[in-house]
Amino acid sequence: MKLYDYQLAPNPRRVRTFLAEKGITVPTVQVDLRAGEQFTPEFRAINPECTVPVLEFDDGRRIAEVVAICLYFELAHPEPALMGVGPQDRAIVADWHHRIERQGFWAVGDAFRNSATGLKGRALPGPDGYEQIPALAERGVARTILAVCQFVAGDRYTIADILALVTVNFAARINLTIPDDCSHLRRWHESVSLRASAAA
Amino acid sequence: MKLYDYQLAPNPRRVRTFLAEKGITVPTVQVDLRAGEQFTPEFRAINPECTVPVLEFDDGRRIAEVVAICLYFELAHPEPALMGVGPQDRAIVADWHHRIERQGFWAVGDAFRNSATGLKGRALPGPDGYEQIPALAERGVARTILAVCQFVAGDRYTIADILALVTVNFAARINLTIPDDCSHLRRWHESVSLRASAAA
Numbered sequence: 001m002k003l004y005d006y007q008l009a010p011n012p013r014r015v016r017t018f019l020a021e022k023g024i025t026v027p028t029v030q031v032d033l034r035a036g037e038q039f040t041p042e043f044r045a046i047n048p049e050c051t052v053p054v055l056e057f058d059d060g061r062r063i064a065e066v067v068a069i070c071l072y073f074e075l076a077h078p079e080p081a082l083m084g085v086g087p088q089d090r091a092i093v094a095d096w097h098h099r100i101e102r103q104g105f106w107a108v109g110d111a112f113r114n115s116a117t118g119l120k121g122r123a124l125p126g127p128d129g130y131e132q133i134p135a136l137a138e139r140g141v142a143r144t145i146l147a148v149c150q151f152v153a154g155d156r157y158t159i160a161d162i163l164a165l166v167t168v169n170f171a172a173r174i175n176l177t178i179p180d181d182c183s184h185l186r187r188w189h190e191s192v193s194l195r196a197s198a199a200a
Numbered sequence: 201m202k203l204y205d206y207q208l209a210p211n212p213r214r215v216r217t218f219l220a221e222k223g224i225t226v227p228t229v230q231v232d233l234r235a236g237e238q239f240t241p242e243f244r245a246i247n248p249e250c251t252v253p254v255l256e257f258d259d260g261r262r263i264a265e266v267v268a269i270c271l272y273f274e275l276a277h278p279e280p281a282l283m284g285v286g287p288q289d290r291a292i293v294a295d296w297h298h299r300i301e302r303q304g305f306w307a308v309g310d311a312f313r314n315s316a317t318g319l320k321g322r323a324l325p326g327p328d329g330y331e332q333i334p335a336l337a338e339r340g341v342a343r344t345i346l347a348v349c350q351f352v353a354g355d356r357y358t359i360a361d362i363l364a365l366v367t368v369n370f371a372a373r374i375n376l377t378i379p380d381d382c383s384h385l386r387r388w389h390e391s392v393s394l395r396a397s398a399a400a
Contacts, residue, residue, distance in 0.1 A: 049299075055291075057288060061288070061292065063291055063292060063294075063295035064295065064299075065294065065295045065298040065299065067294060067298065068291045068292070068294035068295035068298060069291065071287075071290060071291050071294050072287050072288060072290070072291035075286075075287035075290060075291075076287040086275075087271075087272050087275035087276040088257060088261070088272060090271060090272070090275060091255075091263055091268045091269065091271050091272035091275070092261065092263060092268070094263075094265065094267060094268035094271050095263035095264065095265045095268035098265035098267065098268060099249075099264075099265065124339075124343070128343065130339055130342075130343070131335075133333060133335045133336060133339070135331075135333045135335070135336075136333060136335075136336060139324075139330055139333070142330075143324070143328065143330070
């Protein structure tokens, strides 16, 4: 098993943080996105979508979606549970996770990919080039919501907290910081940033 | 337990089809999106996001994301399995499901919501108004990928097939139909459309 990774990108960081919380070590292969290694013929053969992370199983099968990769490790190594315990709790964690993706992570991603100079002509990840849409960058900033309680989805640290943490840090790249009046969010961010897994 | 639903919208249809495959009946409450019932104070109190579906548990807690709702029923009623069996298979089904969301369902959604006359000023679901972005509508059409094999994620019907089915039908609303040279996709679509659950 191996994990194709890039230390500076938010999506692989979600997986690394998840693995660190689990105490699992997986051999990684760095794919330098800034140098365009995701577009080489060698990496296209591994993932035609030209994205990381990619988890390669020992039988050679590969998956490339963050939640799918985390789900594999959650099921193969249930402790500590990061995706909820029992049907209702697991559904509620999944619900929060999707909500943060939609209102936070993807909003920041829209803003970042449609404004960063280095991503001109690559406003969407993947092999096909798409021009940046300035209106989409503006909308991304406008709609980003950053707000949580003690933990995002209940009384324990979950995959939803990991996504929220990565989102807050990702938002700094579009110059969004935690507003002064969001004391709950600030306290939560300071607290989760102290976890060892936050440095993964 | 009850499910807030709207018969004509693609997201609640994903849940209804999933439930029909499981043979589960849940009482539903129709929320007429075309009449704007999702914006009434009564419905905002149920889901501030102003979207359907919403699953309300007997303890009053609610979740509003399609995959989270499906996950609850998958865990509470495991047979027939619609989200894979075992860690690796479940991760692979989740991977396919996300891929179809990204390349199919959301691409169609971008095209539809940014072009439909009835959605002017509401290019994103939810309580906040966002203007349509014509470039996003064009990009949505351009990047929609419709292609599958016998079943989407292996040798049995799964949540990934349900999403692909809803996506193909949703794509008709932006005048995208199955291209003539996609005989595999056509055969798959004809076959899954015959399932009783397709009428849910």
